């Protein structure tokens with residue numbers, strides 16, 4: 001039998017995140033340490049235009065970050081619309097560990113982070129600023145996400161949020177003590193309205209972990225993930241006996257039944273890891289990949305099935 005999976009994360013760039021997670025585990029870190037370490041890799045990666053530094057801004061030119069983290073015992077923390085602080089996942093963890101609350105937004109989240117010793121930095125890179133200025137010429141908001149869908153493909157590799165660009169990272173891990181945790185971190189949809197919050201920092205939508213069952217995370221058009229409480233729905237499907245792939249598929253199919261043709265041009269990808277160390281994913285559109293690392297430390301990139309071709 002294949003070695004159990006100990007960490008998964010969204011997209012091929014998840015491989016670098018998993019490597020950081022696995023080394024945190026080797027150094028005695030918990031599943032929380034694994035997912036936080038992995039999220040920080042994507043946040044610091046300037047070439048990823050959907051997470052942390054280098055993330056594409058909102059329509060007003062501000063980079064605003066959404067992140068959350070969840071442990072094995074219902075511990076949760078989240079930040080929404082955080083500005084000027086790159087490691088949103090770490091701020092989310094501080095919200096979880098050092099406040100009586102579970103979510104802080106905007107100015108309050110930023111003030112809390114500063115009190116906690118996080119340093120400010122300009123998250124808008126020249127490349128992201130140039131993409132925003134280009135977008136301003138039409139100021140036509142279209143939620144485009146990574147997909148091999150023909151419509152998006154036709155827009156070419158330079159399209160913000162289009163094929164070849166990077167995307168939100170969601171991470172799920174099983175620690176050496178077998179406890180599970182997850183995290184999700186993003187700059188959200190490019191050129192979103194100021195104040196818009198997607199699924200990624202919403203526990204139950206962008207992320208959910210139940211240590212009895214497994215965890216799930218989402219990427220894609222957050223509005224469509226929230227409609228079905230995506231990550232929580234996947235965990236509940238696993239609780240009722242579905243394997244991770246079938247659980248993700250059942251929720252994608254539910255979304256399609258609920259929304260009909262309205263999701264034909266949307267993308268949602270769901271990724272799950274169960275307590276037994278089995279990983280799986282499913283998406284609306286083709287092209288979603290994810291990084292899977294097993295207990296032997298081997299990482300492979302898998303490609304999810306999709307409802308549409």
Ligand code: SD4
Pocket residue numbers: 050145146161167168186187188189190197198199200218219220221222223
């Ligand atoms: C959001 N799900 O804010 C995120 C975005 C994403 O670009 O996954 N991709 O809706």
